[in-house]
Amino acid sequence: MQFPIRYQAALALAEHASLLKNRQWPSPFFPVHHHAEQMAAEAMRLQMDSSAVMAAILHDLVLMTPMTLDEIERIAGHETADLIQSMTPDTRVLGNPDQFDVIDYTAHIARCNATIQTLVLMDWVQTASFVGTTSPTQALAFQLHLQSVAQALPEVPSPLRERATLIGNWLERRLYEKKVAQYNFAP
Structure with a gap:
């Protein structure tokens, strides 16, 4: 699927940030970049708005990389950051998934x-x-x-x-x- 340029930029960010992955959940080999592409494609198929597509691409960065919601807000906007915050579980449990x-x-x-x-x-x-x-x-x-x-x-x-x-x-x-x-x- 060919993604619009703004989504390509977010996918590039997801790919770069996934190199800094600091959490191993759900798997040490979880393909953050591939997952971001799949999420973006599905969000576009469901005709979700651009903030939702951006949230679909970037949501795991808060969970699995050193990126913060504030950084995502500066890059993708307040609405995208709000969506990600709402869909993100308490990050304290991610070091021990049994607590989720x-x-x-x-x-x-x-x-x-x-x-x-x-x-x-x-x-x-x-x-x-x-x-x-x-x-x-x-x-x-x-x-x-x-x-x-x-x-x-x-x-x-x-x-x-x-x-x-x-x-x-x-x-x-x-x-x-x-x-x-x-x-x-x-x-």
């Missing part, structure tokens, strides 16, 4: 507007797809999180909610396939 409370986070997002709900579910779908492909052992946790987030966000467009269900089902199968592979049925 998906129920509290989902309740927070459910109180937000449709744009934030859509951005968050897009993020979960993209992240779950990556984790399911690279780490089947984490697939069950992401499958459960994805399903609870999708069910709790009433203002998300139905095609995105349907995709979340499909990804959740796929993650569940990935875990089952891993368990079956443990048994050697060769004669």
Whole structure:
């Protein structure tokens, strides 16, 4: 997909900042730049406004790099920074993902507007797809999180909610396939 120049600049920033990645969650190999491209493409397909597309591109920089919301606000504007702040979990838990409370986070997002709900579910779908492909052992946790987030966000467009269900089902199968592979049925 060809991105407009303003989004290309944000993608370049995401790529550069991802080189400074200081958090390893959800995976040390999480491709921040590729994820940013996928998020931007999805936001554009859903015809979200430019602030939402910019938030889709830049949201992980606050979580995974030394960049701050103030820096993002100077670069992308106040509305984009507000969207990112609303969709960003408490960064203190990211050093220890076991402290992340998906129920509290989902309740927070459910109180937000449709744009934030859509951005968050897009993020979960993209992240779950990556984790399911690279780490089947984490697939069950992401499958459960994805399903609870999708069910709790009433203002998300139905095609995105349907995709979340499909990804959740796929993650569940990935875990089952891993368990079956443990048994050697060769004669």
